[in-house]
Amino acid sequence: MIAASPLAGQVEVLPAPGEFSTSARFTVDAAETVLPGHYPGFPIFPGVCLVECTHQSALATAPDEAKGAALAAVESTRFTGPVFPGDLVDIAMTWKQTPAGDWQCRARLSTGRGPAASVRLRYTRGPAGEAAA
Numbered sequence: 001m002i003a004a005s006p007l008a009g010q011v012e013v014l015p016a017p018g019e020f021s022t023s024a025r026f027t028v029d030a031a032e033t034v035l036p037g038h039y040p041g042f043p044i045f046p047g048v049c050l051v052e053c054t055h056q057s058a059l060a061t062a063p064d065e066a067k068g069a070a071l072a073a074v075e076s077t078r079f080t081g082p083v084f085p086g087d088l089v090d091i092a093m094t095w096k097q098t099p100a101g102d103w104q105c106r107a108r109l110s111t112g113r114g115p116a117a118s119v120r121l122r123y124t125r126g127p128a129g130e131a132a133a
Contacts, residue, residue, distance in 0.1 A: 006049060008032050011056045011091070020095040022061035026053045030085040045083035047117065050109055054119040057091045058105040062123070066095060066103035069123035075104070076120045087111045098122070 008031060014023040028045045035043040051074060062069065083089060093107045102124045109117040 005052055005056065006034050007052055007056070011053060011060060013057070013060045016061065020063055022057070022093045022095070024053075024057035024061060024091045024093075026057075026089045026091065028083060028085050028087045028089065032085070035085060043085050045085070045087070045089075047077065047079045050079070050083065050089070050117045051077060051119055051121075053089060054091060054093070054105070054107045054109065054117075055121060057107070058093060058121055058123070061093060062103070062105075063095050065097070066123060069103055069125050071121060072102060072124040073122040074119070075122050076118070078118045080115045080117060081111065081113060083109075083111055083116050089116060101125075 009026060009029050011024045011026045014025060016022050034046055034049055038044060038046050055071060088111065090110050091107055093105050096104050098104055102122050105121045105123065107119045108115065109119065
C-alpha cells in the first residue's frame with residue numbers, strides 16, 4: 001500500500017554521481033495545496049514537506065541492496081533556510097548500511113539561496129529481506 005503524500009508535485013531523479021550517492025530535485029509549485037495555510041500572505045514550504053521530498057527521492061534512488069526497504073525512522077532534521085513557491089529544491093543524498101543491516105539516507109537540500117535543510121532517514125527490511133510492515 002502506498003501512503004498518501006501531501007505533495008502535488010513529483011520529485012525528479014537526476015543521474016547518480018556514484019554508487020551510494022544519488023540526487024533528485026523538486027520544484028515547489030505555487031499551486032501546492034499545503035501553501036495557502038502556511039502562512040497566509042507569506043507562503044513558506046513546510047519542513048515536513050521537505051522531509052517528504054527526501055523520502056520520495058530516497059525511494060526512487062535507493063541502491064539495489066536497499067530497494068524495497070521501508071521507512072523506519074526520521075532520525076534527524078535541521079531546517080536552515082526557507083523554501084518558497086517557485087523554488088527548485090536540489091536534494092543530494094548519500095546512502096550507507098548500518099551495522100544492524102538497515103540503510104541510512106543522509107540528504108542535503110538546497111535552493112538557489114543556499115542550504116535549506118539536512119535530513120537523515122533510516123530504512124529497514126522485515127524478516128528474510130522483506131520490507132518492514
